[in-house]
Amino acid sequence: AQEKLSENIRTNQIGFYPPAQKIAVVAGEAYSEFYIASPDLKQKYFSGKLSDVKRSAFSPKPTRLADFSAFKTPGRFVVVIPGLGYSYPFEIREKIHEGVAKASIKAFYYQRFSMALTPQYAGQWSRASGPTHREVIVHPSAATEKRPAGTVISSPRGWIDAGDYNKYIVNSGITTGTLLSAYEDFPAYFDTLKLAIPESGNDVPDVLDEILWNLRWMLTMQDPADGGVYHKCTNARFDPMVMPDQATTPRYVVQKGTAAALNLAAVSAQAVRVLRKFERQFPGLADSCLRAAQHAWKWAQKNPDVKYDQNKMNEAFDPDVTTGAYGDRDFSDEFSWAAAELYATTKDAQYRNAIGLSPGALLVPTWNQVRLLGYYTLIRHEKQLPAEAQPVVAEMKQRIVQFAGDMIKDVGSHPYHTVMGSTPKDFVWGSNAVAANQGILLIQAYRISGDKRYADHALSNLDYLLGRNATGYSFVTGHGSKTPMHPHHRPSEADGVTAPVPGLLAGGPNPGMQDKCAYPSSIPDEAYIDDVCSYASNEVAINWNAPLVYLVCGIEAMR
């Protein structure tokens, strides 16, 4: 029969390592057989039966699985379901995710403020520099005696947060921390990874050069007089869909807050450990970071509950600021994370006492929940920590492995056979970062326990992001056959280039649908639309790309 391409056969659109688990998911229950063929369908290689029917509690759509893990031959293939059609092509080979790995980090280069992207490094996505942010205004909400409202300060560099042209300390925190953790966990992998960025010629790993672009900005957000940290560097209202060089409305630094101080403390304390190895290239920077971290920590101790409440701020001060709030209200996890980073760096007992062990259930990290970042750090540096820390670290290890065990328990009955989507609660704004952060947790559990099942499930969450999901999209721009073409990303929309900036992870299914765009479905795992209108499902964000970096680079590194 003449088979057709079917979007109802969903699998990783990039491909598989030869020995890895290989699964395609078939939407519907009408078919029972599958085979693996060459993309022109002329060669048939492997055949099998589909699994029994899987159903989730939150979707009426049944699925069956095609498991071709036993097929290990390198090459380019499709999955064929006789009568239904064939899948997008994929490859089987070693280093299969290397392209996505590099692109996921290079995406940060494309997000840089304060510099032009030249054709040499940015190809068709080259663009003029936006404003350098060397003249940023102190908003009345942030006024002090030394820096009264209207004072001009310099706050250059940093990454564009997402689809909008602002810089938020809270979101930079988890992003930069996650990238530093990727480097700390897999240094040998990153030491030789070349990304074709302007700094590629220096003798510093490219990923570290990229991280420093943002870290140096974060340091400018600290008020040297008191150690407090401004919540964000932003304009008053979101820019229209223009290129960065047209994002010229005034930028402000706004109110200091506890979350901002602790995010800077955590990230700069962590950076000290990495930068000590590059003292020759960056003389004094590690020391500056440590001073900044300690100063911010002290500010947070004196100001332990300063929330960023944008509405309240707007009642008291002009101009009103209506850009992203990142308004956390609970700082216990930020205290724990910052204390853990300061402790791992300094071994000073005052910080150990502030780490605490949360009695509640562990939570997968997100911008307002960072407790596990501290656990990961202490576990990573366990051997260098004083004896007094060992019992706490032992308990953290045990709890992470237990959490991972709970995560994978019922995967066998899930429609997409991934940890991601076990519960409809996974489908929040930025759900793809939930998948990636679950992947990080599973990798941590694997590193702690040596139990390979955790690494396999981390990989299947990557399969989810690259196409084995209920939308049928590979969510990384430019990587896969069906990928987002219209992300809510101002440069991609305004640059006149058909292809969006590559390597960016779209937000993903979000039944909240806060943008009120014309979603094709409101079922939690399908509530996604590839439309520039959709900032709630199709924006990109640095805190979503960073866990993708960790997941895909970690997996490549571990092979």
Ligand code: G3I
């Ligand atoms: O905290 C509540 C929780 O108690 C409740 O159970 C849950 C139910 O939906 O909602 C939780 O609040 C959510 C909040 O994120 C915290 O997770 C909100 O519904 C949700 O709308 C909110 O979404 C955030 C969104 O901004 C709107 O504020 C996203 O996490 C955040 O990633 C996103 O970030 C934006 C920036 O503001 C601006 N730049 C772009 C960036 C990405 O879209």
Ligand code: 9MR
């Ligand atoms: O473009 C904005 C996006 O970056 C934010 O994540 C999102 C939520 O805060 O808001 C977007 O801006 C929209 C605004 O909130 C409402 N009017 C339409 C804007 C999108 O063009």
